[in-house]
Amino acid sequence: MPAQDERELRIVGFLCNWCSYGGADTAGVARFTQPTDLRIIRVPCSGRIDPLFVVRALLNGADGVLVSGCHPRDCHYAEGNFYARRRLEMLKRFLPITGIDERRFEYTWVSASEGQRWQHVVTEFTRRIHELGPAQSFNPATQEEWFNLALNEASKGEACACHGS
């Protein structure tokens, strides 16, 4: 379901089970208050996160996606976060090519003991997404909506050559 009201935006989090999910738990246990926009999906390792999950979330209308894993060298599976780092850095550089603002995506490292750091990461990222505002829709529901979108782009002079301006 999309965000409930305009005070909240839709932020999806992918967290590895061993460090960052634990860090988010630690933040909860310590009652470190955070914005409520974020919804967390638990995965075993940041190396399990397919960059296409992130893209899917953004295409589906997420306003922001946050990925967090164990600090480099601290991976529970020895090297999963190294794979994650390479894949996600590639994704970050690739996003603008697809027309998605790369600031809507961030990856970070938070260990299970860093509750305070998790609070900081969530607060900062949520603040950034709120500054960017709701994401532009990439998946119009109907043909008509799709057409309107193209027209809208065209009126801004940003449309591609084939659709004319």
Place this chain on the structure above:
Amino acid sequence: MRIGVFICHCGSNIAGTVDCESVAELASGFPEVVYSTDSMYTCSEPGQEGIITAIHEQKLDGVVVASCTPRMHEPTFRRAVERAGLNRYMFEMANIREHVSWIGKDKEHNTNKAADLVLMAVEKLRRNRPLVPKSFETIKRVLVIGGGVAGIQAALDCADGGLDVVMVERDQSIGGKMAKLDKTFPTIDCSSCVLGPKMVDIAQHEKITLHTCAEIEAVSGYVGNFSVTIRRRATYVDWTKCTGCGVCTEKCPSKRSPDVFNEFMGTTTAINIPFPQAIPKKAAINPATCTMIQKGKCGVCAKVCPVGCIDYEQQDELINVDVGAIVVATGYDLFDWHKYPQYGEGRYPDVITSLQYERLLSASGPTGGHIKRPSDGKEPKNVVFIQCVGSRDRSVDRPYCSGFCCMYTAKQAILTKDHIPDSQSYVFYMDIRAPGKGYDEFTRRAMEEYGAQYVRGRVAMIYPHGEQLMVRGADTLAGTQVEVPADLVVLATGVEAAQGAVKLGETLRVVPDQYGFFVESHPKLKPVETNTAGVYLAGACQGPKDIPTSVGQGSAAAAKALGLLSKERLESDPAVSKVNLSRCVGCQKCIGTCPFGAIKAITDRQGKLKAEVIETVCQGCGICTVTCPQGAIQLEHFTDNQILAEVNALCPPKMNASFE
């Protein structure tokens, strides 16, 4: 599928900021949910019974519980659904406590978020399938890293319980910090008399193999089947022949070796046995100060050794050993007090650490148990103790309390009076922290019976004053400045993580906290377990601890290892990767990326190359799943479809077109 949803109030922990009834009501409208309810404490016995009854009555084949973190109670609820006859993987958890009620203030937002998380869990559960674990054999051998009192206790308990034990100690002898102590609080019994027999037991126990001068080089494998490489440093002495007679240490002409055991209070010979009760009692050469090794001239020890055990050509040795469980007991190091300018940064020889003072008090120490101050060997009459040097001080990034310094300072004040009856002790302290059996009484004795003067305040500076040192500090209770002349100043240096702990943590996949202490699995309920199954913590490597607590934790870690290896076979987590052979193109990318070597290449009937997962070796990280260009290898319980179902639950695709 018939799904049941259970929303937990957790008393007021969740219900305080989440409207649990309306979450349950919303959940009843989620796909395939046929039963939805809320309860006070779902994890309690009636709560679990409620789940079981509902599974039977409503004929549920999947359960979602929305409560605390799955890291806490997932195993509890999995057992509950299993008791009701469901497969334990037909269960999902939504974390609406740590991730919702405890961090959000707005009840409406919290309730919405909780409902979202429940929907995610429902959508994931709809794509779950029953998984059955495989079992594998365990190796009935335990590795204990560190030969301090915690490690000794863990090793003895494991060995007495029937397991083989391999103990690895970095120093030349086991005993750790406790072997350096003269007496122990609060009984003032002799440290080596308590520890000595246990050290001898380690040496003589038929089930214990001891490697000293050794460190962990590499660890691979998994719970029940670790494979460990130990690097044993060259000692230049063949220990199979050395009898520990000590003739070489008497005759060695190179006497400039730093005396590590005596905390650098003097020097020792290049070939040395650290202390009389050392286990193993074998000599070792310090290559940095040995004239023969450095310059190729000398060889005195080789000439005098009656059994011919000196070997100047000895090399480091790598030892491989397979173990089922690992106990980490690497202890602590002392804070480097030279960071404080006010204590002279080492300019004054009569400012020493408490452990150095301990060596001065000890009959086996460099002064034979007579307190002589380092500068001129005179007996000190005024001894000033300064507490919290490197504890509870943010300015040096040590905000934590080291825990036992208050106690050993009181002990040292008492011992000072015992050694020198006309002496006077002064103790600068912040607070007295003596929360243990007989501990507060002990500090009171130091003040009342032994006349130690306790001054509440910090020391601003120490400066030379004739033959003495002048200690200037505040007395915050009197509200004045005080100056105390001191013949000797003893710094109660705090505890910090042992050198190399972070590196060892990387090898063992045990995470250190920001100060380098290893993080336990749960701060209250799993104090000796780590997040790596089969690796346990004992003693001060987990945080500052005194001797009784370290011994207790050593025994606790041993109990965990014994419990683990008492089972003939262990069940492996079935949430492992699985290859869809019809999709696999045999590119072998997964084989290259797997950190555990859990995937091997096979040829199918048509002679085509395929990948196959060795289920008991796979740890379920899912790196291969992302690597596979065909989506052929999928991590069970975290398949692409399951994760995407959660994504779609949060951000529903409006267009029906599929991009998969």
